[in-house]
Amino acid sequence: MRKQFFNLKFLCLAVFTGLALSSCSDDDESGAAEGDARISVRMVDAPGDYEAVNIDVEQVQVQTGAEDDENEAWISLDTEAGIYNLLELTGGVSQLLADEEIEAGYAGQIRLILGDDNTIVENGEEYPLATPSAQQSGLKLNLNQELEPGEEYFYVLDFDVDESIVTQGNGGYTLRPVIRISAGDDAGMIVGEVHPSEFRSLVTATNASYSISAYTNAEGEFALYGVPEGTYQITVEADPISGLDDLTVNNVVVDDDETTDLETLFLE
Known part of the structure; x- marks a missing residue:
């Protein structure tokens, strides 16, 4: 055989x-x-x-x-x-x-x-x-x-x-x-960019049963891999030295084998 x-x-x-x-x-x-x-x-x-x-x-x-x-x-x-x-x-x-x-x-x-x-x-x-x-x-x-x-x-x-x-x-x-x-x-994937990009930000996706985080790179880009299907709250924590406020995005939907693109998120 x-x-x-x-x-x-x-x-x-x-x-x-x-x-x-x-x-x-x-x-x-x-x-x-x-x-x-x-x-x-x-x-x-x-x-x-x-x-x-x-x-x-x-x-x-x-x-x-x-x-x-x-x-x-x-x-x-x-x-x-x-x-x-x-x-x-x-x-x-x-x-x-x-x-x-x-x-x-x-x-x-x-x-x-x-x-x-x-x-x-x-x-x-x-x-x-x-x-x-x-x-x-x-x-x-x-x-x-x-x-x-x-x-x-x-x-x-x-x-x-x-x-x-x-x-x-x-x-x-x-x-x-x-x-x-x-x-x-x-699982799915969440990607996007955070601006301004000169400061490193921490991006976290959370729901009642799961949480995953990633830092942005030098261009402000981030990727969260292996995210189980579901609806998430996204928080962007600014570097404390930046003086910028944190950002929250609600009701972000992730589907299996799909990429959810949040495009550009702006911190102020």
């Missing part, structure tokens, strides 16, 4: 703040080959109060077959290994981590393996980030999805900086990654 395969694509580091719910790169336009399935994964960065957060990505793996099943296996993908500054992954910017075809079927988990060259920059000083659990076995994220041949799958990995960095008693820092994963066809 001929095995069927899907293309597994991982995109990393952005504040999805990074994974787009659409094609990951220019060569995606052809879609998945017949009998294959394609997965795209991006990692993005939720807001954090640091000058730089540098993450050493070594490998991305995917678990095929159910856990403890005789057919369970971990497959190492052709990973774009490197050190990425999460804080550069704002305004819809994301980083491709891996792009590869694997056998179609049940995918249980993604495993993100980090190296030991993780650092943060605070007040102009660089500090190492200890990553004990990630270095030993990798950070596992649940997929629990049947991947069908001929289909394309896009996932966003949203790295929450504030929750992931723990201050030690000796003044050092530990990285305990907190990452939210969302599927492109099961």
Whole structure:
């Protein structure tokens, strides 16, 4: 029997703040080959109060077959290994981590393996980030999805900086990654611009059951990835030094697999 395969694509580091719910790169336009399935994964960065957060990505793996099943296996993908500054992954910017075809079927988990060259920059000083659990076995994220041949799958990995960095008693820092994963066809996206753009603003979408945030980039652009379908209140928090007032936009509707464009929001 001929095995069927899907293309597994991982995109990393952005504040999805990074994974787009659409094609990951220019060569995606052809879609998945017949009998294959394609997965795209991006990692993005939720807001954090640091000058730089540098993450050493070594490998991305995917678990095929159910856990403890005789057919369970971990497959190492052709990973774009490197050190990425999460804080550069704002305004819809994301980083491709891996792009590869694997056998179609049940995918249980993604495993993100980090190296030991993780650092943060605070007040102009660089500090190492200890990553004990990630270095030993990798950070596992649940997929629990049947991947069908001929289909394309896009996932966003949203790295929450504030929750992931723990201050030690000796003044050092530990990285305990907190990452939210969302599927492109099961969530939407909110984009827009905030002016004036010379000050960084924090944009948050909130409803009764969910909240997600992202900072604007140097051009004032922002992107909130992996937003569940629903109606949201959008708040824009101005940088305190700007002297500008915060802004609230009510009744913003998000649909699965769709992008809601708020266009330009003006702070006064």
